[in-house]
Amino acid sequence: MAARKHTSMQASVRLVMLLFFLLISAVVLLPFAAILLASFKPGDELIRFGLNLRLDWDVMSLANYKYLFTGITRTGQYLPHDYLLWYRNSVILTVMQTGFTLFVSSWVAYGLAAYRFRGRNAIFTCILVILMIPFEILMLPMYARPAPWGFWTVFGGSSCPLWLMPPPSFSSASSCCPFLRTLWTLDGWTGPASTVFSSA
């Protein structure tokens, strides 16, 4: 009897949690739904009525997508733009940055995880220091004064920090440090990297 009571309680806990997470998921997906709907509506519709979840089949069409890929507007005008070029630029930057980050991160993280050596703790401290420095502080001198040896220019101007450094648009410090992230993964959260924090 007690056992059955136990399982029925478990079933209700299960149901409540499921409903709870369905609700949260709906809220999380709302902005996606809103922007998806808006992509089918004409721009002036958005300006006149605002972004909302109203389904209005009369104004919705694939015209925006058609313009995006062919350059032909809804009135039949040909207004070319460089969307595919921008897309290509983004892909190139992503591949370069991901490749470089992955390689360097795993390289360095392996060294830190596999060996005990003098200066290891200093490296960890440096990683923490990176977490503390806003990208904008670093941008100021890079912008105001090129490095004395012309480093930025050699490596293709302003794109250099973009692919040697963590992406600036990531506002979380954690994503600002590829080394640390890879390290954490390699360590499985229990190894030397987390000892910095785990003494608590």
Add this chain to the structure above:
Amino acid sequence: MTRIRKFLYNQKAAPYVFVLPFVLTFLIFFVYPVLTTIRMSFQEVLPGMVTNVGWKNYQRLLGDRIFRTAVGNSFRYMFWTVLILIPMPLVLAYMLNSRLMVASEFFRGVLFLPILVNVVVAGTIFRLMFGELPGSFMNTVRAFFGLEPIKWLRQKETGMAALVLMACWRWTGVNILYYLAALKNIPLEMYEAAEIDGANGWQRFRHLAVPLVKPTIIYVLTISIYAGLAMFTESYMLWAGNNSPRNIGLTIVGYLYRQGWEQNRMGFASAVGLVLLLVASIISFIQLRITGVFGKERD
């Protein structure tokens, strides 16, 4: 050839070869620019003309009313994001980790989706959702409850609410992942043992899970404090530029950006950035001290 091989297999040299790329990146892209920033903060930097002005930039900063507004905004944003984004994802992660949870993987994926959206896109979506029109999404929600439409991004409180909501939308899934990684390391036997000892669900959470994921909580707290204080892009996107009405969305880094790039006062902007760095370091130090990461030797 054998010499190279000997070097590569040398247990003493190998770790340094591995960390060399990090050390180089650190020196070139962090140490050098930060030192330059420190020097610039004592200068007036104009194209082709640099004058040393001593502490003048810092003196100006102390009496700067807009800077104080920016600091206030950054601190309020940091406070709310920390208050929400530390405990809430932990509870959610605990539930997702429970064996009673159905479709845990699926919900984890859904909650993680927002962070895959670029902050620029996310900011634009939220700007439109928090629009002033009666038909803008958040105003339709108000209408649903029988309330009048309001100008979300023109009032101090609602503007901040939009910023904090966007942060929660974007970062909950990430923090859940951090917590889940830690929760997965707790062996099931420990929960079973606690259950046999008569601990109920809340007690198992409070006295078993929380202490065991404490290192992760401290890590998430540390980066959240800093990320909160250094927030800029979100505000820039939400107000479609760096100028929000009565500076309600201006942050410390936003002020740095305004001074450095929009008004070309690089020296003054450097001082702003360094004050932020100092404040963030002090807070992190205090927080790590309180939570006991530093000062371990004493116990």
